[in-house]
Amino acid sequence: MKLQFNKKIYLKSAVQKAMKDYSHLANFDLSQSKDYFLVEIINMPPELKDVFEDEFSNYALSLMKK
Amino acid sequence: MKFQINSPKNQITFFLDSKLYPIEAIYGAAYVFIDRAYIFLDGDPQKEIIICLKGKKKMNFKELEGLQGEFYNELLNYLLRVKIAKRNKKVRDFIVGTALVSGSNIFDSSPDGSDNDYLDDPLGIAVPWEDKYKENTAKKKKQDETSV
Amino acid sequence: MIDHKRVNYSKLGFFRFKKLGEDYLLTNDVGDYIFLSQKDFNGYIEGKLEKKSPQYEELKRKNFIREELNLDQYVKGYKQKNQFLFSTGPSLHIIVVTLRCDHKCVYCQASSCSVGDKNKDLSEENARKIVDYIFSVPNNNIAIEFQGGEPLLNWPVVKFIIEYALKKNKKEKKNLEFRLVSNFISMDEEKMNYLFEKAVVFCTSLDGPEELHNQNRIYIKGNSYQITIKWLKKLLKKYKNYYIYQPGALTTVTRRSLPIYKQIIDQYVGLGLDNIVLRPLTPLGMAIKTWQQIGYSTSQFLEFYKRSLDYILELNLKKGLRFREMITTNMATKILTDKDPNYFELRSPCGAGIGQMLYNYNGDIYTCDEGRMVDEEIFRIGNVLTDNYNSIINNQTIKTMCLASCLDNLPCDNCVYKPYCGTCPVVSYVESGNIFPQLPNNSRCQLNKGIFDYIFKKIQKSDKIKKIFTEWATSRYQFNKKLC
Structure with a gap:
């Protein structure tokens, strides 16, 4: 599954920073459509499966505050 | 305010007019909620923002509705903070600047305050914006009325 | 709304x-x-x-009224x-005279080593360089704090530093003070008398009743608790009528402490101590490895803190005791007085490099006590053998630490508790790999907010409690004067 981050709301740098900061937990692939950054999460730790995407999204959003 | 609740997903979605609620204020309110909910933003910052809040703990219909209410409240609080900070920026900069420039000599001021030149407020920064420009605004209004 | x-x-x-x-x-x-x-x-x-x-x-x-601003x-x-902004360089200088330690504490943050490893001792030559460096700092106040390991294991160098600093100070005439953080295992009458004569301020660790203390602070060759109590009692008696700085003790709160808060407080009161520091665990050093066994959530600590504070307030209100909790006292000082306690963790920016510096046994200089506890060398800012004060104080790491702990640059700027709060870049780095705190998930943020909420609720509800907090906050300044 790919997470979608609206380009008008999320900065690419925030999404990339989130990927970097979470890189010890999973691998990521970033691509984009016309309106969205698309983040594919690869090798997500099974024990974190339920919360990983949500926590990742929150983290990316928190980086927008700065 | 219109909203949609998706109970199985434990989430509530609602829409905010970007003209009333700038995206910076939405970021600010969202930030406060990060430890309680998962937040997803979508939409167009020029028109309408879609907010999706997903409870970190399982919530019933009422609780999700309450979460939306709290978010909205926080948004209003945040807007007030932003505006107060903006309106007071000059006077705060002046206070910090004066304090820093005058160094650590807290008790150096003369007893009669004669060395406290900054109290004269030469730049008029302690004067409320409205008072400062009241005269000009009144003049302009008069001119507008005349020209009509 | x-x-x-x-x-x-x-x-x-x-x-x-x-x-x-x-x-x-x-x-x-x-x-x-x-x-x-x-x-x-x-x-x-x-x-x-x-x-x-x-x-x-x-x-x-x-x-609060704009048109009536004074x-x-x-x-x-x-x-x-913000008086600390105007200080002319660090005043607290922590010297790690050895990394050797006779204890194996479950929460040790200092990466201590075994007693036999004398390679981890500060040499007299390096000690001299450190003292010279400290006196080159333009601040007129100098507090030299001996830490370890266990500093008394390198007693000759402790003594050397005191003598050499006092000698230098005859010319420099600074406000010089010494502090020693010790577990007292290597204490004896001769050392105690010497340290007393030099007005050295003592601080030890006392985690609570015997069983808890010895579980946390493991000493294979004997009973850590009994030795600590023995010397603490002696020192309290000896210092009582001579110095206002009384020997103090810290309790590090582990999971086992949570249910027995009353016994811990009663023990401090019983010993005649006038305060307690309810210090939460910091996820540094050994505490990272043992967190599963001894750690707790922020909400669990806050619950412990609230119960403890209520109990201490009860002792003050009902029994007329004058006994303080020091985290509360520091916060109350910021809230209720026009002074600042200069508590480095509640400052913006924090004290790293500009309020304190730490000197390791090999002469390495770190921004702060916490900075040396991180395995990587990112908080190392130089070495006394090769660097001078001017090059150190202009170090990029210090500037970055200031930036990362200046609350005006952080989302903290919106928080109602901003005027009283602070953040620790080292703890942020350990928790999230970033010296800028990842709020509001940052544990320190949650902890401080919880404590501030509780203190303000107390102030809001009771004038009597507000009066007690004010006494705690103001007596601090009376205490900070020497009797002699």
């Missing part, structure tokens, strides 16, 4: 706010605060408060509250 159309911004001075219970708590840049009911808050922001009302008077007096008072208040 705020109706923005009715807000009269021209009347509003700068303030931060939050709803605390039924009322609003408002604070400003100099740390003044006021509680307003919903009705009065609305009246205030709409500019409709009756000018003769006590609320308006208080708002005016505390510079700039002179505000500037002076800002300077006084």
